[in-house]
Every structure is written in structure tokens, then in C-alpha cells.
Amino acid sequence: AQKITQTQPGMFVQEKEAVTLDCTYDTSDQSYGLFWYKQPSSGEMIFLIYQGSYDEQNATEGRYSLNFQKARKSANLVISASQLGDSAMYFCAMRANAGGTSYGKLTFGQGTILTVHP
Amino acid sequence: KAGVTQTPRYLIKTRGQQVTLSCSPISGHRSVSWYQQTPGQGLQFLFEYFSETQRNKGNFPGRFSGRQFSNSRSEMNVSTLELGDSALYLCASSLDPHYEQYFGPGTRLTVT
Numbered sequence: 157a158q159k160i161t162q163t164q165p166g167m168f169v170q171e172k173e174a175v176t177l178d179c180t181y182d183t184s185d186q187s188y189g190l191f192w193y194k195q196p197s198s199g200e201m202i203f204l205i206y207q208g209s210y211d212e213q214n215a216t217e218g219r220y221s222l223n224f225q226k227a228r229k230s231a232n233l234v235i236s237a238s239q240l241g242d243s244a245m246y247f248c249a250m251r252a253n254a255g256g257t258s259y260g261k262l263t264f265g266q267g268t269i270l271t272v273h274p
Numbered sequence: 275k276a277g278v279t280q281t282p283r284y285l286i287k288t289r290g291q292q293v294t295l296s297c298s299p300i301s302g303h304r305s306v307s308w309y310q311q312t313p314g315q316g317l318q319f320l321f322e323y324f325s326e327t328q329r330n331k332g333n334f335p336g337r338f339s340g341r342q343f344s345n346s347r348s349e350m351n352v353s354t355l356e357l358g359d360s361a362l363y364l365c366a367s368s369l370d371p372h373y374e375q376y377f378g379p380g381t382r383l384t385v386t
Binding site: 189191193198199200202247262264266267 | 317319330362366368382
């Protein structure tokens with residue numbers, strides 16, 4: 157079974173500052189992927205970044221980077237230079253990559269509400 | 275390229291009725307997954323279809339069913355609606371189950 161834990165129900169950050177959103181995971185799978193999604197108040201889930209368990213380098217996508225520490229089973233999202241439009245709910249998710257019963261199934265954490273102050 | 279579309283966006287039904295939600299994936303995507311989002315349970319996986327075959331199913335009662343058509347469009351059906359079925363239903367598509375999933379805007383279902 158897979159489990160994602162996001163321990164920060166809410167986070168506040170000043171505009172233009174960096175913020176780290178925490179995510180820890182638990183899985184018995186050897187090959188897996190970790191994802192971060194953003195969900196604005198409109199409800200749509202927006203894909204931000206992906207990290208494979210065998211990727212040696214941390215993933216980066218523009219202002220988003222994923223701090224992947226495999227031994228600690230953590231996959232924290234770092235948002236640099238926060239913008240007012242970054243205010244949203246952020247979800248960490250994982251998926252086993254080996255197929256079988258894991259096809260197409262993302263397991264999500266409970267989410268972190270990020271508020272960016274001007 | 276157009277994103278994932280879901281219809282209808284909002285729906286109000288009464289207990290005992292049934293409902294059908296539709297999802298059109300991104301062009302070229304053959305995998306469609308469905309999720310239920312509620313304040314209490316968060317995001318929960320319903321099922322996943324790939325090339326018209328259900329490949330995986332979450333822990334939901336048999337009242338929840340789905341299907342995928344040859345053009346990759348997918349529908350999910352909930353029969354005998356209960357108050358607890360009120361939720362945001364999200365559809366996601368990907369090239370295949372091993373790629374990242376892109377979500378639609380969701381269908382917000384209210385059961386009264």
C-alpha cells in the first residue's frame with residue numbers, strides 16, 4: 157500500500173520569497189513516481205512537477221523544484237519567488253511505476269493550502 | 275492542444291437517482307482515470323481505463339461504474355445516489371498509465 161503525508165495544513169509566504177511544502181511517502185514499490193499538483197479555488201488540478209524514484213537529479217520546472225531525499229522518503233516542493241497567483245491548494249501524489257494493480261492510480265496526500273501575501 | 279474536458283460542470287440530483295458524467299481526454303491520450311474529491315476523504319481513486327479496458331478499480335461500491343469508448347472518451351455512472359456521493363469528480367488523462375496525468379476541471383455533483 158502507498159501512503160502520502162503532508163503535515164502542513166496551511167502555509168503563508170510573502171510575495172517574492174521562497175517556500176517549501178513538505179511531503180513524505182511510504183511504499184514497498186521499488187519503482188515509483190512522485191508528483192505535485194496545484195488546485196486553485198476553481199477546482200482544476202494542475203500538474204506541476206514529476207520525480208521518478210530512479211532519477212538521480214532533483215526535478216525542476218521553472219520556479220518549481222522537487223527536493224527528493226529517497227532515504228528519508230521525502231519529496232518536498234520548493235517554490236521560488238512566490239507570486240500572488242501561487243495561492244492555492246497543493247497536493248503531493250505518488251504512483252507505482254511497475255504496473256500491475258497500480259495502473260493509472262495516483263495516491264494523494266491531504267494537501268497544503270498556500271497563501272501568498274503581498 | 276485542448277485540455278481534458280468534463281461535462282456537465284455542475285449537477286444537482288436527488289437521492290435514489292442515477293447520474294452519468296462524461297470526460298473527453300487530451301487528443302492522443304488513451305488512459306483515463308477518475309477520482310472523487312470530498313472535504314472529508316480527500317482525493318480518492320475510482321477507476322482507470324486504457325484502450326477501452328478497465329485496468330484498475332478503487333475501493334468504491336458497485337454503484338460506481340464506468341466505461342471507455344473507442345475514441346478514448348470515458349463516462350462514469352453512479353446509480354442510486356446517496357447524500358455522501360456529493361463531491362467533485364475529477365477525470366484525468368495520460369498517454370498511457372506510466373505518464374503524468376492531466377486533469378479536467380471536474381464535475382461538482384450535489385445530491386439532495
